[in-house]
Amino acid sequence: MNEVAQPRGKALALCLIPFLMLAYFVVGALSNGIVIPGRDGTITLLRQAAWVACLFPLFWLSGDIIRNYPGITxxxxxxxxxxxxxxxxxxxxFFYAIYPVISS
Structure with missing residues (x-):
């Protein structure tokens, strides 16, 4: 590996947004549901759809860690x-989770 991904501070800052989004989604999935504001109102994801939607920030965070963490060879x-x-x-x-909600 001839290239270091990112300096440590910048890499942590880039991972902050997906981490906070993951925290919001998990708290929403554990409580009444994830409420996502939109142009035409809000989308509320309940039960399994909420847990599937939690995979989006988790995969995003994982991708950012792989992209920016220099310890991965x-x-x-x-x-x-x-x-x-x-x-x-x-x-x-994420779109698989919200499709039933937006199509009805």
Whole structure:
């Protein structure tokens, strides 16, 4: 690995947003449901949909950690591919969770 991913402070700052989002989603899934504000009102995810939606910030955080943590021994190209694949998978799972709510 000839390239260090990010300085430690910057890497922690980049992981803060998905971590806070994960905390919000998990607290919402444990309580009455995740409320997501939108243009046309709010979307409330309950039960299984809330837990599936929690995978989005978890995969996003995992992708950011893989992309920015220099202790992971991957080449720069593999690091970017794995991190992007995790983030895209999380986005897909999030839309899978909200599809029944927005289609009705």
């Amino acid at each position: 991957l080449s720069s190209t593999k690091r970017k591919v794995v991190a992007s694949a995790l983030t895209v998978t999380g986005i897909g799972l």
